[in-house]
Amino acid sequence: KNQVEQSPQSLIILEGKNCTLQCNYTVSPFSNLRWYKQDTGRGPVSLTIMTFSENTKSNGRYTATLDADTKQSSLHITASQLSDSASYICVVASGGSYIPTFGRGTSLIVHP
Amino acid sequence: DAGITQSPRHKVTETGTPVTLRCHQTENHRYMYWYRQDPGHGLRLIHYSYGVKDTDKGEVSDGYSVSRSKTEDFLLTLESATSSQTSVYFCAISESKGTGGTNEKLFFGSGTQLSVL
Numbered sequence: 001k002n003q004v005e006q007s008p009q010s011l012i013i014l015e016g017k018n019c020t021l022q023c024n025y026t027v028s029p030f031s032n033l034r035w036y037k038q039d040t041g042r043g044p045v046s047l048t049i050m051t052f053s054e055n056t057k058s059n060g061r062y063t064a065t066l067d068a069d070t071k072q073s074s075l076h077i078t079a080s081q082l083s084d085s086a087s088y089i090c091v092v093a094s095g096g097s098y099i100p101t102f103g104r105g106t107s108l109i110v111h112p
Numbered sequence: 113d114a115g116i117t118q119s120p121r122h123k124v125t126e127t128g129t130p131v132t133l134r135c136h137q138t139e140n141h142r143y144m145y146w147y148r149q150d151p152g153h154g155l156r157l158i159h160y161s162y163g164v165k166d167t168d169k170g171e172v173s174d175g176y177s178v179s180r181s182k183t184e185d186f187l188l189t190l191e192s193a194t195s196s197q198t199s200v201y202f203c204a205i206s207e208s209k210g211t212g213g214t215n216e217k218l219f220f221g222s223g224t225q226l227s228v229l
Contacts, residue, residue: 043204043221046218102154
């Protein structure tokens with residue numbers, strides 16, 4: 001069964017600090033991995049996509065990494081801002097399937 | 113934001129009553145999905161559609177039915193609402209390219225908060 005596990009479940013940091021969120025997956029065959037950001041009361045929005053051949057990709061202060069051998073991904077947030085407070089969801093797509101597999105998300109709270 | 117509208121945004125209903133949630137898109141995307149989101153469970157797939165009148169079950173489909181008579185509309189019906197169906201419901205759409213896998217990103221609506229009393 002395809003699974004996506006995220007850690008930590010929740011995280012509280014001070015504004016300006018960095019943090020790293022983790023995603024481990026057992027999805028086969030692997031197609032791609034996306035990180036979504038979900039603000040309170042809104043639907044998730046895609047931050048970045050990682051394909052098999054990509055190791056690192058940045059989107060502003062967000063940097064995602066992928067290790068396809070160990071089936072792990074991370075999302076690093078640099079110089080956090082209050083607006084980074086949200087849930088971050090890791091979603092893995094399987095080749096030839098309509099249905100991606102969702103992690104349960106990491107809830108990030110950034111305090112001033 | 114992608115052109116996805118969910119209605120209603122909030123609904124309170126009583127146990128045993130039927131409820132229909134609507135998802136309308138203006139993107140002409142082929143794939144549409146209904147998810148529910150609950151604390152501790154994340155987003156779970158209820159039903160999805162891969163074309164007009166083509167639908168299939170997700171992991172938590174019991175007690176739900178769907179219909180898609182037009183590309184732009186995907187309806188979710190709770191046949192007889194129960195308190196366990198109190199949740200936030202999200203519609204999503206995607207446009208697949210290539211070999212048919214979900215290589216494209218999902219665009220989500222703003223959600224419907226449903227309370228079953």
